[in-house]
Amino acid sequence: MPRLTAIDPTTATGEAKALLDAVQAMLGVTPNLVRTLANTPAALRAFLGLGEALAGGRFDARSREAFALTVAGANDCEYCASAHTAISKSLKVDAAEIARRLDGRASDPQLDAALVFARRIVETRGFVDDADLAAVRRAGHDNGAIAEIVANVAANIFTNYFNHVAKTEIDFPRVDLGRAQAA
DSSP states (O other): OOOSSOOTTTTTTTTHHHHHHHHHHHHOOOHHHHHHHTSHHHHHHHHHHHHHHHHHHSSSSHHHHHHHHHHHHHOOHHHHHHHHHHHHHHOOOHHHHHHHHHHOSSSSSSHHHHHHHHHHHHHHOOOOOOHHHHHHHTTTOOOOHHHHHHHHHHHHHHHHHHHHTTTOOOSSSSOOOOOOOOO
């Protein structure tokens, strides 16, 4: 059961209403994560702003979704695993590749190195070692790419942790990570 209330877009007011209407117009749907973040427009603006900024970076939508799946898998976030699986499927990523990405791997060697690095960031809380950096660099990722990988990880940790706190109701086809979830 959710611990934070999802805001009903039909009864929202002020900036929350404007933001929810914008998401609805852009996506054709207003996911429960967005509706729950709307409890404070500042948090919703932060979420939307991070997404918009990263969309203008060097990683394409499929790669950004791969980061989201890897971080969701590392953090046991079933809401994000479910949402980003659905989005990845809409981007024509097959089920086997989605499963790899949830485990922090990919069939493409360059993306694989980026996802392994992203997972290491989560596992070490950012305290990666020189060998982790050397491995991602050997795969062709420069300092700019490394900075964007960190930014993508941070953006997804935000939503993972938010969903853990809120116990956001999953409104996508559920992905069961098969792990014990905190009560």
